[in-house]
Amino acid sequence: MNRILTETYPDAHCELNFGTPFQLLVATVLSAQTTDKRVNLTTPALFAKYPTPEDLAAADPEDVEALLKPTGFFRAKTKSVMGLSAALVERFGGEVPGRLNDLVTLPGVGRKTANVVLGNAFDVPGITVDTHFGRLVRRFAWTDETDPDKVERAIGELFPRKDWTMLSHRLIWHGRRICHARRPACGACPLAALCPAFGEGPTDPETAEALVKPGPFS
DNA sequence: ATCCCGAGGG
DNA sequence: CCCTCTGGAT
Structure with a gap:
């Protein structure tokens, strides 16, 4: 299945816009x-006004809340991004640390966010267990764990370190495009023949026709 | 109504 | 383990 994912999504990548590791960290918290897409509509104004941890730590919280409103959870996110900015200035010399154990000490930063930053700003392999990743690895029966930390460990044992970041991107892309939470587009899925969850539950009606005409090799 | 590249708190 | 934070798209 991993080979097909690799062929289907050779160029899967982080779709958040950012100019610095700090901006990626903030954008990921906001996501x-x-x-x-909504994060990318929001961050340009934020980063234009507050490009660095020093700027954001010293900002007026009400102004930041107003800028972050369209992303939802805007009070909690304001607290997180201003808090992590202050922590970066106080404890890390204003630089985003390149180690997981440091990143997760920042307010609002869990393992998922930390691994996004490691994988996309530091070239350090990281498994990002978000809602898509967890749903897909369970559908694929790669693990039956539901706790994100346990999923991360289980999948980490199945794949070599160097593949962790791209595997994360590919599963997330596949989850967004085909393997939706509610009505997966099984009829359009290149993994259909190999997928243990194929045909379970309702399928996207737009692709259902393909299920009846599976192709030349069935 | 349900979902979106979650994290912190109880 | 649960709950809450929150707005926009479908």
Whole structure:
């Protein structure tokens, strides 16, 4: 299945826009329970006004809340991004640390966010267990764990370190495009023949026709 | 109504 | 383990 994912999504990548590791960190915190498209509509104004941890730590919280409103959870996210900015200035010399154990000490930063930053700003392999990743690895029966930390460990044992970041991107892309939470587009899925969850539950009607005409080799 | 590249708190 | 934070798209 991994080979097909690799062929289907050879160029899968992080779709958040950023100019610095700090901006990627902030954008990733903002991406919780929001589409990255909406984050990308929000961050330009934020980064224009507050490009560095020093700027954001010294900002007026009400102004930041107003800027972050469209991303949802705007009070909690303001607290997180201003808090992590202050922590970066106080404890890390204003630089984003390149180690997981340091990143997760920042307010609002869990393992998922930390691994996004490691994988996309530091070239350090990281498994990012978000809602898509967890759903897909369970559908694929790669693990039956539901706790994100346990999923991360289980998948980490199945794949070599160097593949962790791209595997994360590919599963997330596949989850967004085909293997949706509610009505997966099984009829359009290149993994259909190999997928243990194929045909389970309702399928996207737009692709259902393909299920009846599976192709030349069935 | 349900989902979106979650994290912190109880 | 649960709950809450929150707005926009479908």
